Amino acid sequence: MQKKQWTKPFPGVDQDNDPFWQGLNRHEFLLFRCKKCGAWYWPVSFCRTCDNEPFFGNLEWVKVSGKGKVFNFNIVYRPGSPAYNDDIPYVYAIIQMDEGPHISSTIIDCDPMQVKIDMPVEVVFKDITTAEYENVKEDFTLPYFRLVG
Amino acid sequence: MSKSDFTRKYAIVGYGETKVGHLPEYSGRTLQTEAARLAIEDAGLRREDIDGAVNAKGEGGGGGTGNWTDGFPRVLGLPVKFYYHVGRGGAQASYGLHTALSYLDAGVANYVCVAGARADWQKSHVPARMKSEPGRSGIWGKELGDAAAYTHHSLFATRHMHEYGTTSPQLGAIAVAERAWACLNPAAYMHGRPITVEDHQNSPIVCWPYHIMDICLQSDGGAAFIVTTAERAKDCKKPPAYLLGIGTGEHIDHLWWEKGHYTALPVDTAKEAAFGQAGIGVDDVDVFEFYDCFTMEVLLQCEGYGFCKKGEGGPFVATGALGPGGSRPTNTGGGLLASHHIGDFTPMIEAVRQIRGEGGARQVKDAKIAIATGHGGELLYPGMCSTHTCTILGK
Numbered sequence: 001m002q003k004k005q006w007t008k009p010f011p012g013v014d015q016d017n018d019p020f021w022q023g024l025n026r027h028e029f030l031l032f033r034c035k036k037c038g039a040w041y042w043p044v045s046f047c048r049t050c051d052n053e054p055f056f057g058n059l060e061w062v063k064v065s066g067k068g069k070v071f072n073f074n075i076v077y078r079p080g081s082p083a084y085n086d087d088i089p090y091v092y093a094i095i096q097m098d099e100g101p102h103i104s105s106t107i108i109d110c111d112p113m114q115v116k117i118d119m120p121v122e123v124v125f126k127d128i129t130t131a132e133y134e135n136v137k138e139d140f141t142l143p144y145f146r147l148v149g
Numbered sequence: 150m151s152k153s154d155f156t157r158k159y160a161i162v163g164y165g166e167t168k169v170g171h172l173p174e175y176s177g178r179t180l181q182t183e184a185a186r187l188a189i190e191d192a193g194l195r196r197e198d199i200d201g202a203v204n205a206k207g208e209g210g211g212g213g214t215g216n217w218t219d220g221f222p223r224v225l226g227l228p229v230k231f232y233y234h235v236g237r238g239g240a241q242a243s244y245g246l247h248t249a250l251s252y253l254d255a256g257v258a259n260y261v262c263v264a265g266a267r268a269d270w271q272k273s274h275v276p277a278r279m280k281s282e283p284g285r286s287g288i289w290g291k292e293l294g295d296a297a298a299y300t301h302h303s304l305f306a307t308r309h310m311h312e313y314g315t316t317s318p319q320l321g322a323i324a325v326a327e328r329a330w331a332c333l334n335p336a337a338y339m340h341g342r343p344i345t346v347e348d349h350q351n352s353p354i355v356c357w358p359y360h361i362m363d364i365c366l367q368s369d370g371g372a373a374f375i376v377t378t379a380e381r382a383k384d385c386k387k388p389p390a391y392l393l394g395i396g397t398g399e400h401i402d403h404l405w406w407e408k409g410h411y412t413a414l415p416v417d418t419a420k421e422a423a424f425g426q427a428g429i430g431v432d433d434v435d436v437f438e439f440y441d442c443f444t445m446e447v448l449l450q451c452e453g454y455g456f457c458k459k460g461e462g463g464p465f466v467a468t469g470a471l472g473p474g475g476s477r478p479t480n481t482g483g484g485l486l487a488s489h490h491i492g493d494f495t496p497m498i499e500a501v502r503q504i505r506g507e508g509g510a511r512q513v514k515d516a517k518i519a520i521a522t523g524h525g526g527e528l529l530y531p532g533m534c535s536t537h538t539c540t541i542l543g544k
Contacts, residue, residue, distance in 0.1 A: 009291040017289075043289070072304045072311075072411060075357035080297025092294045092356075094304060104301070106294035112357075117311050142293060 003134035007083040011140055016044040019061045024141040027125045029066035031099055034059050042101035066123030067148070068097040075112045091115050095145055108144045121145040152428035153394075159250055160382035160389035161374045161542065163192025164498045169370030169489035170338055173271045177371075181266035182221040184371030192375040193386025194260060199375070201258035202229040205245030205265035206236040207492050221264055230258055238525025239440050241265050242372070242494040243538035247395060249376045259381060264373035267491050271369055298442065299356045299364055306358045306445040308411035312460070317358055319463035320444040321349030324362045324486055326472030327441065331483025333473060333511035338366055339487040363444040365485035372494035374501065390504040393429070393518065393541040396422030400535045412460075414446065414524060416453030419539040427541045429518065431455055434541070436503045436519035437471075437479040438496030441486050446524055447471070447479070453537075478513045493523035493538070500542050518543045 013021050020043070023030035031040050034047040035058050046052045047059060073093035079085055091107040093115070107115060108124060126142045165187025167180050175183075181204070189196055202222045222229045231252065237244040242265060249261035295301055309315045328344045331337035344362065352360040382389035398415030400407070424430060431454050439450045448462040456477055457465035471479035482488045482499040489495060500519035502508055508516075523538035 009296075011292050012289065071408075072308050074300065074303040074307055074359075075354075076294065076296075076300055077353070077357065078355045080295075080300055084294065084296055087294065090294060092290075092300050104290050104293070104295060117307075144293070 004132060006128060006133040006136050008081070009083075011142075013140075021140065023061065023063065024125060024143055025139065027141065028063045029123050029143065030061040031064050031097065031101055032056075032059055033062045040097075040099040040101050042097075042103060064097065064099055066097075066143075068095045068103075068121055068145075070094075070107070070115060070117050070119045070121060071096040071102060072117065073107070073115055075115075093121075093145065095121055103143070105142075106144050107146060109146050115147070120148050122148050153426040155395075155426045156393050156428065157391045157543075158379055159253060159376055160379055160391045161246075161376050161497075161501050162382045162385040162387065162389050163188045163190070163194065163375035164501055165189075165191055165371070165373045166491070166494075166498055167371040169336070169368045169491065171270050172369035173274065175369065177266045177268035177369075178221065178224065180268065180369060180371030181264045181373070182224040182371070184266065184373040185221050185225055185227075185262050185264040188262060188264070188373040188375050191387060192260075194375065196225060196227055198260050199227045199262045200230050201249060201252050201261035202227055202232040203245040203248050203261065203263045204232065204234045205241035205263055205492070205494070206234050207238060207241055207265065207267050207269075222262075227262065229262075237523070237536065239442055239492050240523030240525045240536050240538045241492045242374075242497045243395070243397075243521075243523040243540055246374075246376060246392075246497075246540065247397075250392075250395075253376065253378055260375055260377045262373060262375055264371065265492060265494055266371040267367075268369050269367040269490065273367065297356075299359055302443050302445075303356045303359045303363075305411055305449065306363070306443070309445060309448070309462075310358060312412055313463065315448070315463035317360070318346050318350060319467045320358075320363055320448065321346040321360075322467045322469065323441075323444040323447045323471060324349050326466070326469060326475070327447075327480050327484045327486045329472045330481050330511055331487035333509070334482045334488055335509075337483035337488035338368070339483060359443065362486075365442045366487070366490050368489040368491060370489055370491050372491040372498055374494075374498065388505050388544070390501040390519075390542040391544070393543045394423035394426035394539075395541070396420060396424075396426075396539045398537040398539075412449070414449045414453055415535070415537045416450060416539070419522075419537050420454060423520070423539040423541050427518075427543070429541070434518050434520050435478070435516040436481055436500065436513045437477055438481070438500045438503075438519060438521040439479055439484070440493050440496055440522045440524040441480055441484040442490075442524065444486070447484075450522060451477075451479075473511070481508060481511050481513060492525070493521065496521040496523070497540065500540070504542050504544055
């Protein structure tokens with residue numbers, strides 16, 4: 001079978017968010033938490049309320065449920081890149097995770113006109129693999145969201 | 150409020166703006182250099198007078214590694230003592246100006262040329278032979294669907310609508326007002342093309358809640374200005390536009406939990422500093438040149454500068470106050486929405502024009518004080534611009 005080409009941008013993985021992307025590969029949704037006070041962060045941040053140890057020593061990546069609600073959204077009719085031509089119209093949303101942090105992604109498998117602020121959502125993992133795509137050098141997993149309930 | 154030592158110490162004494170629009174035949178470097186040449190000429194200076202230069206880049210911290218503006222002083226032959234890049238997105242001109250002031254203050258330089266350019270339209274129409282492979286974006290969201298400025302900027306509008314009941318026709322009133330100004334500006338891209346709120350409502354939805362008429366133009370064009378000390382300004386060819394105050398605001402230190410950032414820009418500290426230095430209030434300002442990448446940014450600045458109460462920007466702009474003949478003349482050249490987009494060079498240079506009385510049909514009568522703002526910088530996760538700048542210029 002002929003492999004496809006991945007035409008969307010690749011994730012911008014760096015040292016700070018690598019654990020998060022590795023978690024996605026395992027289908028785990030991680031947030032960054034202060035071990036001292038339990039405050040949740042995303043992306044990587046020093047704790048705002050505690051005395052911090054060097055290099056985030058007092059913080060750790062923790063697996064969470066991946067559930068949240070729609071904080072804000074738009075409906076994209078004209079894609080900013082041709083790579084999204086097949087996806088329009090699609091909903092791009094800021095999701096407020098149950099733990100508090102916001103993250104942005106597309107809400108898939110929905111009628112865009114039905115999406116409203118505060119609707120509950122959960123993460124959906126989409127694997128992008130070397131087996132399927134010729135130009136993908138290493139498997140990665142994208143976190144999309146879908147409406148629940 | 151008392152005036153500070155800063156007020157009237159420096160002035161913008163020359164500006165240059167190339168033709169703008171769709172200019173695939175010119176590189177960004179060439180557009181920027183041509184603007185710098187025009188600015189020096191406008192100030193009545195010689196190239197050898199310019200001893201400092203700042204390349205005010207459109208790219209913010211979020212991305213863009215283009216090096217096409219590697220040296221307008223080299224191209225033009227400016228004997229500068231310093232030259233470097235300030236990259237702050239839509240606040241590029243403002244931060245370029247601030248950078249210049251520190252060197253003037255220290256006596257390191259006498260005349261500093263701040264120049265920038267955008268080659269945004271041509272970038273999205275690159276011939277196949279110039280296309281590069283899609284690479285890693287380095288920015289959250291591009292791979293997930295946040296592929297354009299409007300796919301996150303429009304979130305300001307959604308949230309303001311949700312919290313305050315603002316409507317799309319109210320945003321349309323901003324587009325209508327700026328288009329009316331553009332129709333008084335022969336150089337504006339939308340000159341001769343007035344619109345109504347109905348036109349705005351009938352225009353295609355690019356990214357709900359934004360219609361195409363909520364979104365600024367993409368332009369090719371260069372812009373530059375010369376800044377010097379008040380004493381030297383007196384000897385220049387044109388009337389100086391004195392700096393009465395400058396201020397900046399930041400959201401860079403905040404994160405996602407600052408939810409108010411979806412319904413406000415960091416205007417407060419910028420306003421406080423600039424108006425404090427100038428010793429004036431907002432009601433003393435005759436002309437407002439607000440950075441207007443999208444309609445909601447204008448509305449948020451109307452609220453931020455106190456034209457109306459927080460949350461009441463929608464009904465306020467619907468009164469037509471921003472347009473020609475309105476109580477708050479705003480974006481008198483047509484702004485980024487209807488004239489051209491060279492970052493915040495667009496508002497800055499229009500403010501100087503109004504102070505000089507060079508506005509032609511769009512000149513605000515007896516304009517003595519104008520403000521120009523910038524907006525941009527890092528894209529805060531997951532979709533807010535971090536910075537706001539306020540520059541007050543006066544006769």
